Amino acid sequence: xxxxxxxxxxxxxxxxxxxxxxxxxxxxxxxxxxxxxxxxxxxxxxxxxxxxxxxxxxxxxxxxxxxxxxxxxxxxxxxxxxxxxxxxxxxxxxxxxxxxxxxxxxxxxxxxxxxxxxxxxxxxxxxxxxxxxxxxxxxxxxxxxxxxxxxxxxxxxxxxxxxxxxxxxxxxxxxxxxxxxxxxxxxxxxxxxxxxxxxxxxxxxxxxxxxxxxxxxxxxxxxxxxxxxxxxxxxxxxxxxxxxxxxxxxxxxxxxxxxxxxxxxxxxxxxxxxxxxxxxxx
Amino acid sequence: xxxxxxxxxxxxxxxxxxxxxxxxxxxxxxxxxxxxxxxxxxxxxxxxxxxxxxxxxxxxxxxxxxxxxxxxxxxxxxxxxxxxxxxxxxxxxxxxxxxxxxxxxxxxxxxxxxxxxxxxxxxxxxxxxxxxxxxxxxxxxxxxxxxxxxxxxxxxxxxxxxxxxxxxxxxxxxxxxxxxxxxxxxxxxxxxxxxxxxxxxxxxxxxxxxxxxxxxxxxxxxxxxxxxxxxxxxxxxxxxxxxxxxxxxxxxxxxxxxxxxxxxxxxxxxxxxxxxxxxxxxxxxxxxxxxxxxxxxxxx
Numbered sequence: 001x002x003x004x005x006x007x008x009x010x011x012x013x014x015x016x017x018x019x020x021x022x023x024x025x026x027x028x029x030x031x032x033x034x035x036x037x038x039x040x041x042x043x044x045x046x047x048x049x050x051x052x053x054x055x056x057x058x059x060x061x062x063x064x065x066x067x068x069x070x071x072x073x074x075x076x077x078x079x080x081x082x083x084x085x086x087x088x089x090x091x092x093x094x095x096x097x098x099x100x101x102x103x104x105x106x107x108x109x110x111x112x113x114x115x116x117x118x119x120x121x122x123x124x125x126x127x128x129x130x131x132x133x134x135x136x137x138x139x140x141x142x143x144x145x146x147x148x149x150x151x152x153x154x155x156x157x158x159x160x161x162x163x164x165x166x167x168x169x170x171x172x173x174x175x176x177x178x179x180x181x182x183x184x185x186x187x188x189x190x191x192x193x194x195x196x197x198x199x200x201x202x203x204x205x206x207x208x209x210x211x212x213x214x215x216x217x218x219x220x221x222x223x224x225x226x227x228x229x230x231x232x233x234x235x236x237x238x239x240x241x242x243x244x245x246x247x248x249x250x251x252x253x254x255x256x257x258x259x260x261x262x263x264x265x266x267x268x269x270x271x272x273x274x275x276x277x278x279x280x281x282x
Numbered sequence: 283x284x285x286x287x288x289x290x291x292x293x294x295x296x297x298x299x300x301x302x303x304x305x306x307x308x309x310x311x312x313x314x315x316x317x318x319x320x321x322x323x324x325x326x327x328x329x330x331x332x333x334x335x336x337x338x339x340x341x342x343x344x345x346x347x348x349x350x351x352x353x354x355x356x357x358x359x360x361x362x363x364x365x366x367x368x369x370x371x372x373x374x375x376x377x378x379x380x381x382x383x384x385x386x387x388x389x390x391x392x393x394x395x396x397x398x399x400x401x402x403x404x405x406x407x408x409x410x411x412x413x414x415x416x417x418x419x420x421x422x423x424x425x426x427x428x429x430x431x432x433x434x435x436x437x438x439x440x441x442x443x444x445x446x447x448x449x450x451x452x453x454x455x456x457x458x459x460x461x462x463x464x465x466x467x468x469x470x471x472x473x474x475x476x477x478x479x480x481x482x483x484x485x486x487x488x489x490x491x492x493x494x495x496x497x498x499x500x501x502x503x504x505x506x507x508x509x510x511x512x513x514x515x516x517x518x519x520x521x522x523x524x525x526x527x528x529x530x531x532x533x534x535x536x537x538x539x540x541x542x543x544x545x546x547x548x549x550x551x552x553x554x555x556x557x558x559x560x561x562x563x564x565x566x567x568x569x570x571x572x573x574x575x576x577x578x579x580x581x582x
Contacts, residue, residue: 014390021385021392025399031414031459032402034425038417051423097309100302112306114580119317121572123520125544125561127320129327129334129554134320153316156309161579185301214407216523221549232409236527239413246423249413257410264405268398271405275464276471 039063039250046247059247066251070242074227075234075256078144079213082151082230087208090152091201094159099189101160102167103175113164119157128221135222142225150218155211159204162274166200167193203274206267213260231256321565327558334554346559357560360538363450364519367457367539371518375458376510379465384499386466387473397470401463408460412527415456419443443529446536453528453537460524461517465510472506473499512575519568540564 034051039062041055049056067073100106101113131150132141140146170193178188194201219230229237235256242248264271328346330339350357382400386393403411418425419442427439442452476499484494522541525531531538531546538546540560548557 014388017385017388017390018392021396024382025396028399028403028459030425031418035414035417038423046423051425051428093309093312097306100305104302106299106302109302110580112310114576116309116313117576117580118569119313120579121516121565121568121576122317122321123541123561123564123568125522125541126324126558126565127317128324128545128561129548129558130320130323131316132334133323149312149316150320153313156313156317160309165582185298185305189305210405214409216407216409216526217545220526221545232407232523235407235413236409239527246417246420250417253410253413253417257406260405260407261402264402265398271401272467272471275467 035250035253038247039254041247043245043247062247062251063255066238066248066255069248070234070238070252070255071226072231072234072238072252072255075229075231078228079231081144082147083209083212086148086151086155086212087205089148090155090208091159091204093152094156094204095163095194095197095201096189097156098160098163098167099193102164103170103172103193113160116157116160119154120161122154124154124217128218131218132221142223142228144223144228144230146222147215147219147230150222151212151215154218155208159208162204163197163200166197170196199270199273203270206263206270207274210260210263324558325562327555328562330555331553332555333552334548334557335552339555342555346556347563349556350560350563356535356538357540357543359535360540360543361563363537364521364539364541366450367454367521368515368518370454371457371461371514372511374454375461376465376514378458379462379510380469380503382462382466383469383473387470397466400466403460404463406460408523409527411456411460412524415453415459415524416443416528418456419452444533446533449529449533450537453525456524456528457521461514465514468506468510469503472503476502508578509575512572515571516568516575519564519571 037055038046038051040058040060042057042059045053045056097116101109127150135141135146138146174196175188175192178192179185183191213230214232215230216232219233223229223233226237235252238252239249242252327339329341329343331342331346332339350361382396386397406414417423421427421439421441426442430436430439440448442448480498480502481494484498489497520541521539522545525537525539525542526545529537531542540563544557544560544564547553547560
């Protein structure tokens with residue numbers, strides 16, 4: 001008797017939970033649905049029948065037109081170029097620094113680590129003006145390459161923290177064995193440490209790719225030439241020019257968020273481990 | 283473990299003491315030249331009146347800082363908006379994130395799908411998030427007004443982003459949408475770290491679900507909560523992208539925060555010195571608030 005009552009309350013509770021989660025999920029998906037449905041129809045169809053009617057005809061050419069008139073090929077090229085250069089270079093520098101911070105005893109090791117960690121609390125704004133002056137002096141202002149050094153510098157604190165945390169879990173005996181076999185310190189790092197840390201490196205790599213793709217403010221200040229814009233800056237520019245051509249604008253939004261959404265859905269595991277190891281475990 | 287450390291220590295003390303510094307040097311140089319030096323340089327600039335371009339810089343001492351707190355009404359409004367925004371972000375996205383985490387920690391089917399849905403906005407460029415929600419708030423075609431009309435609340439429908447009283451709240455709703463996933467993930471990890479045994483022990487002692495939540499779950503999440511709240515404050519004070527893309531600080535100046543006001547001063551009105559002073563105010567507030575968090579990270 002008691003058991004059936006309990007069973008029934010439990011089932012009611014689970015149903016309630018599912019319903020609330022479903023309602024919240026619908027709210028969370030609605031903005032995506034609204035953008036995608038608008039990007040698939042003609043402007044006339046949108047104006048006469050509204051966002052939520054099924055499109056009269058699917059207009060894939062919105063994407064083609066947005067891509068071409070919005071110069072997205074330029075923005076994609078720049079963002080990809082940044083990711084291809086900045087991410088491997090930045091992660092490599094972070095791994096180099098994280099290795100002794102995790103596995104060696106030396107003077108100032110704590111001070112150096114804290115010095116890097118403080119970067120987590122530095123707002124981008126407080127570096128922008130001098131960075132702009134610097135890049136002008138280097139003749140890099142307006143070039144997409146101006147973004148690489150500050151992006152690396154701002155990525156280092158988090159990456160060093162995560163990689164140091166992971167490196168510490170690698171048994172020192174493995175490194176010691178390689179040293180006894182005559183490996184140099186760099187050899188130990190390159191041939192033992194890095195291969196054993198592939199999961200952590202993959203995590204840092206993916207999170208950094210995402211951060212690089214999404215970065216807005218530094219790119220807004222340091223890069224103004226059309227041919228050097230990254231995807232978020234290009235998208236904003238596109239919005240400025242086509243603000244009343246809603247369907248085209250929505251197609252542009254879809255184009256610029258599709259890569260990150262795809263990466264996220266395919267590689268969720270790495271995102272989650274990165275977030276939690278970055279913020280909690282250490 | 284200890285003996286290895288000692289062996290290492292001896293090795294380094296003898297001949298190759300410089301090896302760790304060699305490994306650290308490239309990152310150290312990059313970090314110092316492109317983050318720490320600009321930061322210091324910005325402090326220097328903040329004591330001058332300067333347009334950011336001409337060679338002429340006029341030393342004004344602390345005058346720019348006085349302006350922020352005494353003369354510039356917009357700066358004071360921006361600071362106030364930051365305070366309101368920060369307090370709201372301590373409560374709303376973190377609270378919803380905790381609720382989602384608790385709901386998804388029950389091992390129900392479909393958990394992964396829900397988690398993906400709630401976290402997905404967090405991976406988008408905030409500039410795109412801003413544009414997506416500008417569309418949501420569109421007066422004629424926006425989902426918000428369509429839904430309000432659909433549920434019989436048409437009289438509340440309006441142009442949210444162009445109302446002085448509604449714009450900041452409307453942008454904040456967008457912020458919540460994109461910032462719930464992160465605390466949710468951290469809380470899920472925190473919940474999974476609480477031992478099952480504790481709940482069984484509580485059950486045997488006759489604890490009600492509320493009591494076991496109060497005495498097992500909440501204490502078990504205290505470390506996570508500390509981290510979630512620290513990061514919420516840091517992120518809230520840095521807010522820029524969505525305000526810039528959704529309202530451009532308007533209507534009027536009603537949605538300016540220090541982050542956007544700094545940008546407008548330094549790069550639109552060419553008050554580089556004043557902009558740098560605002561940037562330093564943001565930096566000092568964040569550094570003070572983040573210090574306990576960073577100390578704890580350094581110890582781990």
